[in-house]
Amino acid sequence: MANNHLTSESKQLATWYFSFAAIIFGAQLLFGLVAAIQYVMPGFLFEIIDFSIARILHINSLVVWMVFAMFGSVYWLLPDETGIETVGIKIGKLLYWVFVAAIVIVVLVYLFIQVGPADETTIWFITEGREYIEAPRWADIGIVIVALGFVANLFLTGMKGKQTGIVTVLMADMIAFAGLYLAGMFFTDNITVDQYWWWWVIHLWVEATWEVFVGAIAAYGLIKMIGARRQVVEMWLWIEVAMLFGSGILGMGHHYFWIGTPEYWWEIGALFSALEPLPLVAMFIHVLYDWGKQQGEQNALGEKVSVINNKPAFTWFVLQAFGNFLGAGVWGFFHTLPQVNLYTHGTQFTSAHGHLAFFGAYATILIGMMYMAIQGTNGIKVMKHTKASIWAVSLITIGVMGMTVALTIAGYVQVLVSRAQMGATWAGYFDGQSGMWFAQAMDWRLLMGAVTFAGFLFLIKDFLSTGKDAAHQR
Amino acid sequence: MANKSVWSDNRFWQRTAAWVTGFAAVLLIWLTFDTSAQISMGTDADLKDGVTKRVPGPTVINYKITYEMSTKRGHEVPVIGEKEKFFGRDDWSEEEAAELLHLGKLGSQAKNCMDCHTLLGNGAYYAPDLTKAWLDPAWGPEGSLQAMTGKNTKEEAMAEFLQHPSQYPTHERMMPNLGITEKEAIGLVAFLKHMSSIDTNGFPRNFGKMQGAVHGK
Numbered sequence: 307m308a309n310n311h312l313t314s315e316s317k318q319l320a321t322w323y324f325s326f327a328a329i330i331f332g333a334q335l336l337f338g339l340v341a342a343i344q345y346v347m348p349g350f351l352f353e354i355i356d357f358s359i360a361r362i363l364h365i366n367s368l369v370v371w372m373v374f375a376m377f378g379s380v381y382w383l384l385p386d387e388t389g390i391e392t393v394g395i396k397i398g399k400l401l402y403w404v405f406v407a408a409i410v411i412v413v414l415v416y417l418f419i420q421v422g423p424a425d426e427t428t429i430w431f432i433t434e435g436r437e438y439i440e441a442p443r444w445a446d447i448g449i450v451i452v453a454l455g456f457v458a459n460l461f462l463t464g465m466k467g468k469q470t471g472i473v474t475v476l477m478a479d480m481i482a483f484a485g486l487y488l489a490g491m492f493f494t495d496n497i498t499v500d501q502y503w504w505w506w507v508i509h510l511w512v513e514a515t516w517e518v519f520v521g522a523i524a525a526y527g528l529i530k531m532i533g534a535r536r537q538v539v540e541m542w543l544w545i546e547v548a549m550l551f552g553s554g555i556l557g558m559g560h561h562y563f564w565i566g567t568p569e570y571w572w573e574i575g576a577l578f579s580a581l582e583p584l585p586l587v588a589m590f591i592h593v594l595y596d597w598g599k600q601q602g603e604q605n606a607l608g609e610k611v612s613v614i615n616n617k618p619a620f621t622w623f624v625l626q627a628f629g630n631f632l633g634a635g636v637w638g639f640f641h642t643l644p645q646v647n648l649y650t651h652g653t654q655f656t657s658a659h660g661h662l663a664f665f666g667a668y669a670t671i672l673i674g675m676m677y678m679a680i681q682g683t684n685g686i687k688v689m690k691h692t693k694a695s696i697w698a699v700s701l702i703t704i705g706v707m708g709m710t711v712a713l714t715i716a717g718y719v720q721v722l723v724s725r726a727q728m729g730a731t732w733a734g735y736f737d738g739q740s741g742m743w744f745a746q747a748m749d750w751r752l753l754m755g756a757v758t759f760a761g762f763l764f765l766i767k768d769f770l771s772t773g774k775d776a777a778h779q780r
Numbered sequence: 781m782a783n784k785s786v787w788s789d790n791r792f793w794q795r796t797a798a799w800v801t802g803f804a805a806v807l808l809i810w811l812t813f814d815t816s817a818q819i820s821m822g823t824d825a826d827l828k829d830g831v832t833k834r835v836p837g838p839t840v841i842n843y844k845i846t847y848e849m850s851t852k853r854g855h856e857v858p859v860i861g862e863k864e865k866f867f868g869r870d871d872w873s874e875e876e877a878a879e880l881l882h883l884g885k886l887g888s889q890a891k892n893c894m895d896c897h898t899l900l901g902n903g904a905y906y907a908p909d910l911t912k913a914w915l916d917p918a919w920g921p922e923g924s925l926q927a928m929t930g931k932n933t934k935e936e937a938m939a940e941f942l943q944h945p946s947q948y949p950t951h952e953r954m955m956p957n958l959g960i961t962e963k964e965a966i967g968l969v970a971f972l973k974h975m976s977s978i979d980t981n982g983f984p985r986n987f988g989k990m991q992g993a994v995h996g997k
Binding site (some may be wrong): 319325334335341344348349352353357358359361362415420422423424425426427428433434435436437440456471474493494495496497498499500501502537540541544545547548549551552555556561562563564565566567568569570571572574618647649651652653656657664720726727729730731733736739740 | 785788790793794796797800801804805807808811812814815816818819820826835838852853878881882883884885886887888889890891892893894895896898899900901902903904905906907908909911912913916917918924925946950951952953954956957959961964967968971975978979980981982983984985986987988989994
């Protein structure tokens with residue numbers, strides 16, 4: 307890249323990770339649109355790209371782009387935090403290409419082979435057919451190798467350089483993140499045992515290790531963007547770790563209500579998962595409060611007031627603080643109590659929560675990190691919003707919020723008609739699906755999905771052009 | 781710094797985080813041992829001796845399964861009753877039944893069932909939940925789905941549908957043809973019958989008990 311201001315190879319590698327993540331983010335939205343169209347027009351691509359295939363690609367690319375952006379974020383912040391170049395960066399770069407190649411092959415197989423015969427070869431080479439982690443076994447092994455290489459780089463760098471609180475949290479978190487994947491790599495005939503361990507990957511990623519990860523990223527971002535005091539930020543980070551792991555690990559019980567596991571998970575799951583939303587905004591509010599106080603003091607002394615040095619990234623970070631609380635916290639709590647979940651489990655309610663939570667908790671902050679990388683790559687001191695960045699953030703937020711509300715309404719119809727009234731049978735299911743309110747909700751979801759995609763196009767335009775924009779202070 | 785409060789001390793919070801995380805993890809692991817023992821699959825002997833397992837053995841396919849309200853537990857539970865023929869036999873050996881279940885479970889993954897349907901309530905929401913599909917009255921002797929396939933038993937009707945789903949459209953939204961062979965279909969039906977016998981703490985509620993009364997009809 308011309309005019310590249312990056313001297314650190316680790317940061318260079320981070321930009322590779324971010325670029326691939328942005329492409330896969332686009333794929334996620336495209337296949338999401340295909341699936342949304344199929345709810346409205348069931349004949350669309352029938353027996354070509356069926357709903358199941360579109361959905362696998364939708365949710366797998368979601369996980370993949372986020373993992374890529376997470377790895378990128380770590381490679382980005384490591385030199386800043388530790389004060390040294392990342393150890394083993396050559397292997398890091400090699401593993402990047404291995405990872406990309408594996409993902410491309412897996413996607414092509416999903417698209418063009420789709421299903422296989424009911425034997426082990428399908429599990430090894432085509433699909434494992436387990437939601438979110440459908441990737442075949444050979445790819446699982448590849449992912450574990452790549453993840454271990456990444457964790458090794460992080461550990462060696464953290465131990466050699468300055469080990470800040472943020473780096474310490476990331477080290478502990480990422481080893482758990484990589485290790486948990488192993489829980490999803492075996493086959494069993496017992497579907498209850500299957501789903502028990504499957505949640506160890508899905509839940510302990512999304513509701514524990516990923517949450518702690520974004521806590522660490524938020525801490526880094528606040529220090530970088532508004533000069534927040536490390537002492538305060540890291541204190542909150544430790545409190546968040548305590549609260550997130552303290553609630554999230556046993557909060558797993560809310561997935562063990564109905565899969566054949568014992569009744570005591572009702573109480574454990576209800577109690578701990580209800581506590582999960584608590585920590586999600588605390589750090590952010592404290593830092594903003596401190597910042598306002600500091601600005602007031604500087605103002606009173608007649609000093610130049612500190613500014614946000616990256617407006618678009620900061621906007622996405624603010625969205626994360628509230629999106630996480632609303633999507634993961636509020637929408638999660640809606641249906642986390644077993645008395646409610648008996649009827650909402652496996653309905654569009656879950657889908658509404660999933661959309662807002664993944665967006666609010668993860669997509670937002672990872673997009674923010676991408677903006678920080680653009681700022682660094684182009685040597686920008688104070689990065690401003692552009693028209694495209696404002697359109698992007700507005701359309702994507704309105705789009706996702708709209709989809710969430712639409713899916714929530716669809717979920718209500720399903721709960722009331724299919725579940726409460728009709729007792730969850732095949733006929734009951736379709737009575738709910740054919741209801742007018744359900745159908746309207748699905749129309750709105752598609753429309754809002756298109757709005758989100760339009761926002762994504764603005765985001766990509768901004769990613770490609772904002773670095774050279776003359777409006778920024780250099 | 782004098783008079784520093786413990787509440788703003790990073791070391792204190794770091795230790796708290798470590799202890800809380802460790803405690804939660806140990807508790808989870810301990811509960812996992814307890815749960816694993818309770819959800820291990822039963823045996824043929826358990827079924828013959830009337831031992832109730834949360835996940836019965838594969839030979840449960842030789843028995844009639846119903847879903848009945850338990851006044852003691854306050855919700856419905858699967859009840860394993862007298863012998864019942866499954867594809868013409870009620871003497872599937874432990875080995876044969878396990879083989880069928882193995883084939884069916886593999887098939888459920890190889891065909892990505894979970895990316896349209898929910899199994900035990902987990903999966904996608906594009907198609908009906910399959911947790912108690914075996915007990916769905918629509919597949920029963922009076923049911924519309926059995927009638928549609930022209931078969932005389934529930935298991936044959938389900939197997940026929942699985943092999944040729946787009947020949948039997950029930951709604952505008954259809955199941956695609958997934959290349960399911962006859963043998964795989966039998967395995968999948970065994971898998972579904974076995975799943976319906978799992979004690980899911982009363983999920984789904986009132987399955988198959990409610991009739992009519994939608995939109996004032």
